Structure formats: structure tokens, C-alpha cells
Amino acid sequence: MQPAFGETANPDDVTRRPGPWPEVNQRVEIFGSAWGAWLTSRVEDRWGDRLTVAVPRDPDAPTPRPLATPPEAVALRWNNPRGIGMVEGRVERVTRAGIVPAWELVAAGEPVVFQRRRYARVPVVLRCRVTGLGRRSSWAVTILDLAEGGVRCLASSSAPFDPAEPVRLAFDVDGAPFTTRAQVVRWELAPGGVLVAFRFDDLPRGEADRLRRFVFRQELAATGAR
Numbered sequence: 231m232q233p234a235f236g237e238t239a240n241p242d243d244v245t246r247r248p249g250p251w252p253e254v255n256q257r258v259e260i261f262g263s264a265w266g267a268w269l270t271s272r273v274e275d276r277w278g279d280r281l282t283v284a285v286p287r288d289p290d291a292p293t294p295r296p297l298a299t300p301p302e303a304v305a306l307r308w309n310n311p312r313g314i315g316m317v318e319g320r321v322e323r324v325t326r327a328g329i330v331p332a333w334e335l336v337a338a339g340e341p342v343v344f345q346r347r348r349y350a351r352v353p354v355v356l357r358c359r360v361t362g363l364g365r366r367s368s369w370a371v372t373i374l375d376l377a378e379g380g381v382r383c384l385a386s387s388s389a390p391f392d393p394a395e396p397v398r399l400a401f402d403v404d405g406a407p408f409t410t411r412a413q414v415v416r417w418e419l420a421p422g423g424v425l426v427a428f429r430f431d432d433l434p435r436g437e438a439d440r441l442r443r444f445v446f447r448q449e450l451a452a453t454g455a456r
Contacts, residue, residue, distance in 0.1 A: 249343030279336060281335045300333050301321065304318070304335065356401050382428075385426050386424075
């Protein structure tokens, strides 16, 4: 299983390097060909190349319940400060971690971290508030695509934006507030309003890392695994 990249990504823009194992109690996602999607799980324990993970819930069950039969081969992925961690393995046995149904996995190798060499852009639909720093007016816009370096938004045709105008953008990333200074790069007329491109200014490293992980995860979610 390898992550596949769609039209918004180029495999040449991605580095693959050895990386750390996920931490105990860390949220992970697990992929199995039996269900063909990434499902939420958690690391319950690890020793060496063996991981105990909570059994994910069956996506096809009418009521929430753990998957009944584990697949033979799986892949795990998780966020870390350097990118997206991933490791492949096989389910050796069904067990329990306290009262939690769990699988004991044996990794097929060492974890790797996928990182971007340059900005990737993904389509999204996010609400955003733009505040003009020079005139203290604000407008509601819709983010249509997002990258570590900036966003492209649909705004009302009545919203006035000037090239290089400094603004502040406020929107949510994974349910948490994200605020940054930005500049208007360009705008053009579009059906339903105007398209405005903003470039982020002096994005703190921690926020840039958070945004990069969000973008990369959106790509992996959209393309799945092969």
C-alpha cells in the first residue's frame, strides 16, 4: 500500500524518509482492503515492531460496533510534526487493551514520514472572515482551495480588495481557529462574485506545520491508498 496522489499533487514534490513510531494513546487511522477506507483508531501499546491498536468501528454497521474480522494486511498513518507518518503491517491476533477490543499488529518495516518539498493545493469549502487592516472592515468569504502559502476565495462582488492590501484571515482548520496576516495577490470576476487570491505573511512555523499536515491529509483522504 502506498499513498496515491491525484491531480493536486505530484509524487516528485514528496519526500519519503524514515520517521518515528506513533506514541501510545496517539490517534491514528487504519486502512484495510476489506473495507477500502481510512478508519479512526488509537495506539494502545507498542513494544518494538509490535503495535496494539483499538479495533476501528465497522463503517457498514447500522449501529456503531467494532469490526468483527480483522484483515490480514493493514496500513497505519498518523500526524507528526514533520508530516504524515505511515507504516504497513499485518494483524497477528485479536486481543483486548483493558476493556477495549484491540488488534495486535506486527509491522512490515520501519515507519516512514511523507513530507512536501513545495506547496501543495487542495480543494476545500471553508468559511472565512477577512478583515482589512487599513480600514478595519470585514467580509465573509468562502475558501475554495488551500495551500501552506495561501488561499483562493470566492467573495461578494461588492467586497473591495486592492492588490497587495494587508488583511487578516480567520478560519478553522480541523475544528480549531486559524488566524494569519495575508496580502491580496490578485482578484478576478467569477460567477457569483469575485475570486480573490491571498498570500500568507510570516506564517509561524508551528501554524505552517499544522496547515501542511491538514493539506497533506486532505490529499491522502481524497485519493485513498493503493
